[in-house]
Amino acid sequence: MRKSQLELKGKTVLVTAGPTQEPLDPIRFISNRSSGKMGYAVALAALKFGAKVILISGPTHLSSPQGVNLVRIVTARELREAVLKHFPKADVVVAAAAVADYRPESKAARKIRKEGRRELTIRLVRNPDILRELGKTKGDKILVGFAAETGQMITNAREKLKKKNLDLIVANDVTKKGSGFEVDTNIVSIISRDGKIISLPKLSKTRVAERILREAVKIIKNTERTT
Numbered sequence: 737m738r739k740s741q742l743e744l745k746g747k748t749v750l751v752t753a754g755p756t757q758e759p760l761d762p763i764r765f766i767s768n769r770s771s772g773k774m775g776y777a778v779a780l781a782a783l784k785f786g787a788k789v790i791l792i793s794g795p796t797h798l799s800s801p802q803g804v805n806l807v808r809i810v811t812a813r814e815l816r817e818a819v820l821k822h823f824p825k826a827d828v829v830v831a832a833a834a835v836a837d838y839r840p841e842s843k844a845a846r847k848i849r850k851e852g853r854r855e856l857t858i859r860l861v862r863n864p865d866i867l868r869e870l871g872k873t874k875g876d877k878i879l880v881g882f883a884a885e886t887g888q889m890i891t892n893a894r895e896k897l898k899k900k901n902l903d904l905i906v907a908n909d910v911t912k913k914g915s916g917f918e919v920d921t922n923i924v925s926i927i928s929r930d931g932k933i934i935s936l937p938k939l940s941k942t943r944v945a946e947r948i949l950r951e952a953v954k955i956i957k958n959t960e961r962t963t
C-alpha cells in the first residue's frame with residue numbers, strides 16, 4: 737500500500753450513505769433515490785486511507801463493508817440521532833446520504849385504503865437539516881457535503897457549502913449519463929471554502945471517493961501546519 741493511502745491513520749471518518757424512508761402507513765413510504773454506492777465507496781476509501789470508519793446507512797441492497805462500523809437507520813430523524821451520537825468521535829464527516837427533506841406529518845397505524853377516495857392529500861413537514869446542524873458546532877472537524885443538482889449546479893452547491901458551514905462540497909450533476917444515482921460511476925466537481933473548484937471527468941465512485949478524501953487530507957495538513 738502506498739504511504740499516501742494511509743494519510744488518515746489515527747483519524748475517524750463518519751460517512752452517511754443511502755436514502756432515508758419516511759413512513760406514511762405500515763406499507764408505504766416516501767423516499768429519495770440513492771443506492772448507497774457513493775457513500776459506501778467513501779467508507780471503503782477511508783478504510784484504505786487508514787481511518788477508523790463509521791458508516792451510517794439508510795436502506796440499501798449493498799453488503800456490509802468489512803472493517804467498517806455499520807449503523808443502519810431508516811428515517812431522517814433516526815439518521816440525525818445516529819449522526820449526533822457518533823459526531824464527537826469524528827475528525828472528518830462525509831455526508832453522501834440522500835436525506836428526505838420532508839416526511840408525512842403522521843404515520844397511519846393501518847394501511848390507508850383507496851376505497852371511496854378519488855384523491856388523497858398527504859401533508860408533509862420538514863425534516864431536520866442534519867448537516868446544517870453539524871456545521872454550527874463543527875470546530876476543527878472537516879465537514880464534506882454532497883449536492884445532488886439538476887441545474888445551476890455550481891451556484892447551488894456553493895450556496896449549500898456556505899449555509900451549512902462546510903469545508904468541501906461535492907457537486908453532483910445527476911442529469912448526466914453515468915453520473916449520480918445507482919450507477920457505478922460519477923461526474924462531480926469538488927468545491928472548497930476558498931472557491932477552488934476541481935471538476936473531475938467521469939470516474940468510478942471508488943476514484944471519486946479517493947479524490948474527495950485527498951482534498952480532506954490537504955485541509956487537515958494545512959490546519960495542522962498552522963496550529
Ligand code: PMT
Nearest residue numbers: 770771772773774831835865866867881882883884917918
Ligand atoms: O447512492 P448513489 O446511488 O450512489 O447516489 C449518490 C448520490 C447521488 C445520492 C450522492 O452522490 C449525492 O449527491 N448525495 C446527496 C444527495 C442530496 O440529496 O443532496 P442535497 O442537496 O439534498 O443535500 C445537501 C447535503 O446536505 C447532503 O450532504 C445531504 O446529506 C445533507 N442533508 C440534506 C438534507 C437534510 N435534511 N439533512 C442533511 O444533512
